[in-house]
Amino acid sequence: MSEVTIIGLGEMGSALAGAMVRAGRDVTVWNRTGAKAEGLVQDGARLAASVAAAVGASPVIVICVSDYAATRRVLEGSQVVAALAGRTVVQLSTGTPQEARDTEAWIRGQGADYVDGAILAWPSQIGGAATTILASGDEAVFRRHEALLTTLAGNFTYLGAPVGLAAALFSAVLSYLAGRWIGICHGALICEAEGISVASFGGMLGDLSGILGEDARNMGRIIETGRYGNPESTLKTAGEDIGRLVQQAGEAGINAELPRFAAGLFRRAIDAGHGAEEHAALIKVLRSAA
Numbered sequence: 001m002s003e004v005t006i007i008g009l010g011e012m013g014s015a016l017a018g019a020m021v022r023a024g025r026d027v028t029v030w031n032r033t034g035a036k037a038e039g040l041v042q043d044g045a046r047l048a049a050s051v052a053a054a055v056g057a058s059p060v061i062v063i064c065v066s067d068y069a070a071t072r073r074v075l076e077g078s079q080v081v082a083a084l085a086g087r088t089v090v091q092l093s094t095g096t097p098q099e100a101r102d103t104e105a106w107i108r109g110q111g112a113d114y115v116d117g118a119i120l121a122w123p124s125q126i127g128g129a130a131t132t133i134l135a136s137g138d139e140a141v142f143r144r145h146e147a148l149l150t151t152l153a154g155n156f157t158y159l160g161a162p163v164g165l166a167a168a169l170f171s172a173v174l175s176y177l178a179g180r181w182i183g184i185c186h187g188a189l190i191c192e193a194e195g196i197s198v199a200s201f202g203g204m205l206g207d208l209s210g211i212l213g214e215d216a217r218n219m220g221r222i223i224e225t226g227r228y229g230n231p232e233s234t235l236k237t238a239g240e241d242i243g244r245l246v247q248q249a250g251e252a253g254i255n256a257e258l259p260r261f262a263a264g265l266f267r268r269a270i271d272a273g274h275g276a277e278e279h280a281a282l283i284k285v286l287r288s289a290a
């Protein structure tokens with residue numbers, strides 16, 4: 001028996017397996033495209049001949065493939081299912097909370113334990129002391145394997161028993177990142193149009209990360225408590241500033257999709273009477289069906 005099996009050796013799975021091997025763990029690996037295992041085998045991992053052999057090789061099976069549907073396709077062969085009983089499956093593919101719940105039920109149905117995880121890191125950060133991976137599911141199962149799992153991320157954070165928690169929080173973070181990535185790209189268009197270094201723009205955002213983080217904490221508190229009154233800056237002020245991005249895009253001749261979308265949402269919130277509230281009151285528009 002090895003200590004841990006890693007199934008899926010794409011960008012992320014290879015990083016997970018590499019961190020385990022570097023930490024001196026006894027690791028079995030399997031990937032649909034076997035050639036991706038070559039470097040890991042040279043470094044000391046064992047390559048299983050089949051998924052069933054990979055599952056049978058270790059008490060803990062970490063799976064990181066494209067999505068939960070791929071996880072199911074990999075694990076549902078009859079020989080694999082037979083090998084699952086008594087094992088713990090740690091799912092590190094990205095999915096939705098409902099997929100996590102369905103997968104937990106299916107894995108338990110095969111007589112195995114289950115931890116659902118969500119990786120808040122790039123592959124190059126795997127194995128780092130500050131790297132975060134979220135986990136949810138049965139606490140006793142998580143604690144039994146916690147020491148092994150922290151090899152992958154020093155900050156392997158247990159969120160609670162409802163198995164959808166990790167996927168839910170990951171989805172919420174991804175939603176934030178989606179807006180942020182589009183925002184950075186549009187900001188870069190503005191910089192390019194005005195001859196400003198985009199790298200220095202990125203660096204400036206990095207320098208502002210403390211202030212931007214405080215805005216996130218503040219918005220979270222306000223939305224949870226519903227206290228939108230007494231704002232330092234009103235939704236109306238923010239909305240009018242964002243409306244000027246549409247004007248600026250027209251003047252510079254650059255794409256205006258993001259400014260138009262954002263200005264439209266803020267305009268709806270102002271028209272609905274929320275202009276004198278905190279900008280977090282935008283959620284009142286989003287809560288109603290579009």
Ligand code: NAP
Nearest residue numbers: 008009010011012013032033065066070093094119122123
């Ligand atoms: P990737 O490089 O595209 O690798 C995908 C992996 O899934 C490969 O091992 C691939 O096998 C396997 N796979 C896909 N469909 C399969 C199937 N039907 N049967 C068997 N194997 C299948 O993707 P990745 O970057 O490693 O991402 C893997 C997961 O980690 C995703 O859910 C992703 O959201 C999550 N994640 C990634 C990052 C990141 O920065 N990369 C960050 C956070 C979370 P083959 O090699 O044979 O194609």
